[in-house]
Amino acid sequence: MPAPDTVHIQLPxxxxxxxxxxxxxxxxxxxxxxxxxAAVAVIVSNETVAPLYADRLxxxxxxxxxxxxxxxxxxxxxxxxxxxxxxxxxxxxxxALDRKTVLFALGGGVIGDMTGFAAAIYMRGVPFVQVPTTxxxxxxxxxxGKTAINHPLGKNMLGAFYQPERVIADLDTLDxxxxxxLRAGLAEVIKYGPIADASFLCWIEDNLDALLxxxxxxxxxxxxxxxxxxxxxxxxxxxxxxxxAILNFGHTIGHAIESGLGYxxxxxxxxxxxxxxxxxxxxxxMGLVPRAFVDRLRTLIERAGLPVQPPKLGAExxxxxxxxxxxxxxxxxxxxxxxxxxxxxxxxxxxxxxAETLVAHGAA
Amino acid sequence: MPAPDTVHIQLPxxxxxxxxxxxxxxxxxxxxxxxxxAAVAVIVSNETVAPLYADRLxxxxxxxxxxxxxxxxxxxxxxxxxxxxxxxxxxxxxxALDRKTVLFALGGGVIGDMTGFAAAIYMRGVPFVQVPTTxxxxxxxxxxGKTAINHPLGKNMLGAFYQPERVIADLDTLDxxxxxxLRAGLAEVIKYGPIADASFLCWIEDNLDALLxxxxxxxxxxxxxxxxxxxxxxxxxxxxxxxxAILNFGHTIGHAIESGLGYxxxxxxxxxxxxxxxxxxxxxxMGLVPRAFVDRLRTLIERAGLPVQPPKLGAExxxxxxxxxxxxxxxxxxxxxxxxxxxxxxxxxxxxxxAETLVAHGAA
Numbered sequence: 001m002p003a004p005d006t007v008h009i010q011l012p013x014x015x016x017x018x019x020x021x022x023x024x025x026x027x028x029x030x031x032x033x034x035x036x037x038a039a040v041a042v043i044v045s046n047e048t049v050a051p052l053y054a055d056r057l058x059x060x061x062x063x064x065x066x067x068x069x070x071x072x073x074x075x076x077x078x079x080x081x082x083x084x085x086x087x088x089x090x091x092x093x094x095x096a097l098d099r100k101t102v103l104f105a106l107g108g109g110v111i112g113d114m115t116g117f118a119a120a121i122y123m124r125g126v127p128f129v130q131v132p133t134t135x136x137x138x139x140x141x142x143x144x145g146k147t148a149i150n151h152p153l154g155k156n157m158l159g160a161f162y163q164p165e166r167v168i169a170d171l172d173t174l175d176x177x178x179x180x181x182l183r184a185g186l187a188e189v190i191k192y193g194p195i196a197d198a199s200f201l202c203w204i205e206d207n208l209d210a211l212l213x214x215x216x217x218x219x220x221x222x223x224x225x226x227x228x229x230x231x232x233x234x235x236x237x238x239x240x241x242x243x244x245a246i247l248n249f250g251h252t253i254g255h256a257i258e259s260g261l262g263y264x265x266x267x268x269x270x271x272x273x274x275x276x277x278x279x280x281x282x283x284x285x286m287g288l289v290p291r292a293f294v295d296r297l298r299t300l301i302e303r304a305g306l307p308v309q310p311p312k313l314g315a316e317x318x319x320x321x322x323x324x325x326x327x328x329x330x331x332x333x334x335x336x337x338x339x340x341x342x343x344x345x346x347x348x349x350x351x352x353x354x355a356e357t358l359v360a361h362g363a364a
Numbered sequence: 365m366p367a368p369d370t371v372h373i374q375l376p377x378x379x380x381x382x383x384x385x386x387x388x389x390x391x392x393x394x395x396x397x398x399x400x401x402a403a404v405a406v407i408v409s410n411e412t413v414a415p416l417y418a419d420r421l422x423x424x425x426x427x428x429x430x431x432x433x434x435x436x437x438x439x440x441x442x443x444x445x446x447x448x449x450x451x452x453x454x455x456x457x458x459x460a461l462d463r464k465t466v467l468f469a470l471g472g473g474v475i476g477d478m479t480g481f482a483a484a485i486y487m488r489g490v491p492f493v494q495v496p497t498t499x500x501x502x503x504x505x506x507x508x509g510k511t512a513i514n515h516p517l518g519k520n521m522l523g524a525f526y527q528p529e530r531v532i533a534d535l536d537t538l539d540x541x542x543x544x545x546l547r548a549g550l551a552e553v554i555k556y557g558p559i560a561d562a563s564f565l566c567w568i569e570d571n572l573d574a575l576l577x578x579x580x581x582x583x584x585x586x587x588x589x590x591x592x593x594x595x596x597x598x599x600x601x602x603x604x605x606x607x608x609a610i611l612n613f614g615h616t617i618g619h620a621i622e623s624g625l626g627y628x629x630x631x632x633x634x635x636x637x638x639x640x641x642x643x644x645x646x647x648x649x650m651g652l653v654p655r656a657f658v659d660r661l662r663t664l665i666e667r668a669g670l671p672v673q674p675p676k677l678g679a680e681x682x683x684x685x686x687x688x689x690x691x692x693x694x695x696x697x698x699x700x701x702x703x704x705x706x707x708x709x710x711x712x713x714x715x716x717x718x719a720e721t722l723v724a725h726g727a728a
Contacts, residue, residue: 013377082446093517096688121485121522124512125603146488153457158485160524239489324460 007227009143009163010235017166019143019227023216025170026056026131032064035165036127038100041065044088044115045106046075049133052176057106057131065102069095073111078264080110080150082158088118099123102165108134108181109141109268113159116147120162130164133173135185135219136269139192139226142167144234144247150263154324155255161239169227171220183305184269186211187250189222190300191276192229194293195246198342200225201300208303246344249336250276253310256321260313273306281357282349283337293341315355315364322354371591373507373527374599381530383507383591387580389534390420390495396428399529400491402464405429408452408479409470410439413497416540421470421495429466433459437475442628444474444514446522452482463487466529472498472545473505473632477523480511484526494528497537499549499583500633503556503590506531508598508611514627518688519619525603533591535584547669548633550575551614553586554664555640556593558657559610562706564589565664572667610708613700614640617674620685624677637670645721646713647701657705679719679728686718 007019025031041061045054050072061068071091073084092101105115105128112130119128130142148159174182189211193201203225204211210218230247237244254275257266266274280294298308313321322333332348339345358364371383389395405425409418414436425432435455437448456465469479469492476494483492494506512523538546553575557565567589568575574582594611601608618639621630630638644658662672677685686697696712703709722728 082450086446089515089522090517093515093521093688121524123521124510124523124525148488151453151457153454157457157487158453159488160485161488324457 005224007143007224007231009231011163011238015163017164019167019169019231021138021169021171021220021224021227023171023220025168026053026173027060029060029063031168032060035064035129036100036102038065038102038127040067040069040095040097041102041104042069042071042092042097043104043106044071044073044111044118046073046111048075049107049111053106053133053173057104061104073114075110076264077110077150077258077268078262080114080263082149085114085118085149088115089122092118092122099126101126103128104131105129105142105164106131106133107137108132109137112137112142113146113148113156116145116162116164117149117159120147120160125162127165128162130167132167132169134177134181135174135223136181136188137185138169138171138174138223139185140188140230142169143227143230144244145238155259155263157324169223171216171223174214174219179305181267181269182212182214184267184273186304187269187273187276187301187306189226190297190304191247191249191272192226194276194280194297194338194341195249195336195344196229196233196342197225200229201341205300208300212304245346246336249338249344250274250279252322252333252335253278253318256313256318257310260317260321261311266307266311270307273301273304274308274310277301277308278310278357278361278363279335280338281360282335282353283339285353285357286337286347286349288337288339289341293338310358310361310363312363315358318358318363319351319354369588371507371588371595373595375527375602379527381528383531383533383595385502385533385535385584385588385591387535387584389532390417390536391424393424393427395532396424399428399493400464400466402429402466402491404431404433404459404461405466405468406433406435406456406461407468407470408435408437408475408482410437410472410475412439413471413475417470417497417537421468425468437478439474440628441474441514441622441632442626444478444627446513449478449482449513452479453486456482456486463490465490467492468495469493469506469528470495470497471501472496473501476501476506477510477512477520480509480526480528481513481523484511484524489526491529492526494531496531496533498541498545499538499587500545500552501549502533502535502538502587503549504552504594506533507591507594508608509602519623519627533587535580535587538578538583543669545631545633546576546578548631548637550668551633551637551640551665551670553590554661554668555611555613555636556590558640558644558661558702558705559613559700559708560593560597560706561589564593565705569664572664576668609710610700613702613708614638614643616686616697616699617642617682620677620682621674624681624685625675630671630675634671637665637668638672638674641665641672642674642721642725642727643699644702645724646699646717647703649717649721650701650711650713652701652703653705657702674722674725674727676727679722682722682727683715683718
């Protein structure tokens with residue numbers, strides 16, 4: 001199955017950019033050429049990733065920019081908030097950096113989302129580049145231009161659609177990824193099968209052991225295919241007016257789990273994995289897919305070492321948390337449901353049916 | 365001199381909207397028809413304006429939306445910050461309002477900028493409508509899609525380009541405007557003459573007394589002509605890549621005054637008025653315009669009861685404050701200078717020349 005090393009994102013109004021995927025990209029001079037010119041570049045990273053890769057990226061960028069600053073934020077979803085965002089802005093303003101300054105997001109999804117949001121709002125917009133170092137960020141959050149911070153009352157509630165200049169996904173950075181985070185990233189890889197590509201789901205089932213063993217060629221294919229699917233969806237619907245919502249399969253319940261337990265208790269990918277199991281169950285209860293599909297997806301998610309059992313928050317609490325989700329509109333809570341293997345859509349689901357699923361999984 | 369009652373803003377990608385200008389618009393049902401449908405509308409206003417107009421707007425909107433909430437913020441530039449912005453977001457989230465919710469900004473520039481920014485980032489974007497109730501907001505801040513909050517280190521440093529669905533500028537709301545705010549609004553009206561329309565400058569000189577006496581027909585012409593000039597500029601350069609910068613005439617020094625004295629000490633229009641006097645002086649020192657033009661502009665600004673004497677902050681402090689301004693780039697501080705009456709452009713100005721102007725006006 002061939003897949004390109006470079007995935008092209010095409011958006012209206014000349015806003016096209018490349019996702020480059022491969023090994024050794026961090027060290028390759030070409031990765032950093034042809035970006036917007038500026039006097040100063042700023043790498044934003046976290047306490048875990050900065051010691052591993054910030055110096056190397058800084059060295060490479062000093063071949064292009066006269067000055068390269070590094071801003072290091074605390075690590076973890078619980079820090080994806082206004083205070084951390086403001087630390088980026090404080091640095092930019094205290095250094096009087098102008099609106100040509102280029103930001104580089106070096107880290108996982110949290111760093112990418114916050115750096116992207118800071119780039120979106122600093123002086124009403126400066127350029128930024130994504131350098132994702134987790135599997136989850138490489139296959140999901142660094143692609144598509146969704147940036148955000150969390151609010152105590154909901155995940156990713158404040159943000160912007162803002163596209164990077166380029167994404168450099170160096171597979172070598174996955175060498176240092178903890179096992180738990182690798183598995184969390186696989187949740188988003190698995191997601192692309194049921195919503196868009198039945199044969200990719202089969203491929204994941206066949207190659208799961210190699211993925212967990214970090215076989216670089218197999219990981220590379222998974223990242224490229226995931227990005228290509230996401231690029232295709234985002235290219236058709238950047239602002240999530242319709243189709244793009246399918247990328248949120250598993251996210252409605254997933255966000256409720258994250259928010260309900262407090263950000264950081266479960267990894268985002270873990271919450272999404274469990275959310276997919278319940279959303280598949282809802283799809284079956286709505287008469288869209290057979291029970292065999294639900295079992296198949298749960299089996300794969302369990303094999304990947306991801307949770308299939310939601311925390312016991314109570315049905316009322318789940319419903320309350322989901323009602324504040326961005327996909328919600330007045331009336332029935334809307335879920336991305338699987339309509340047939342490889343096809344998904346948004347469906348309003350009656351509260352009673354949601355409660356049934358929650359009870360059946362021991363969540364209520 | 366005819367001017368339309370409705371000014372049309374045309375932006376790339378079907379993002380067109382209308383600025384409706386006239387008397388009695390708040391009460392007119394047509395003002396609120398044809399906006400995006402939603403279950404809930406939220407009026408954002410401040411402690412000064414809400415008691416005057418919020419109930420009336422709410423009554424009108426209840427003819428269109430099933431529920432209309434009102435969020436009241438403290439009044440003043442010193443409250444144009446993250447805390448106030450977050451009060452809007454807190455309301456939206458605590459009420460679990462969805463991303464179809466329409467926000468209505470009822471107030472001056474501060475309310476418009478903050479409500480627009482909240483609309484830009486809440487769930488990555490909800491629709492909003494501007495209902496400007498100050499002269500300054502009607503001729504400037506409600507037109508053009510610039511939204512922002514201040515940061516302790518600089519004015520309007522965090523924000524977004526985000527366009528409203530419609531602008532309803534009801535001239536009757538100017539009846540309750542304090543004299544000082546009326547004069548501050550005139551600063552932005554005056555601005556459009558030197559940068560874009562020599563004959564409009566003559567018209568303002570001829571009609572200044574009627575403007576100060578709040579002659580509704582004369583005010584209406586001033587608002588319509590100002591909006592038409594701004595719409596023309598913004599239509600050509602929404603994201604301020606070039607031409608749009610001329611709208612910042614007087615703003616580089618103006619922002620330094622506001623930031624240096626602490627937001628709220630001077631009104632924005634007062635700071636801009638004084639900034640225009642100094643920027644005109646710089647234009648003359650750069651050899652672009654004769655001394656007579658500088659005197660003419662200063663005379664008009666004085667007649668309008670606006671300050672022409674900058675606060676004595678010291679040259680070094682002014683230079684430091686201006687270097688962090690959004691228009692600054694590495695190197696010389698850039699000013700919008702008048703190149704000839706009715707034409708302006710961005711020019712890098714040597715620090716020594718800026719210091720000369722500051723000293724000559726007693727600012728250093």
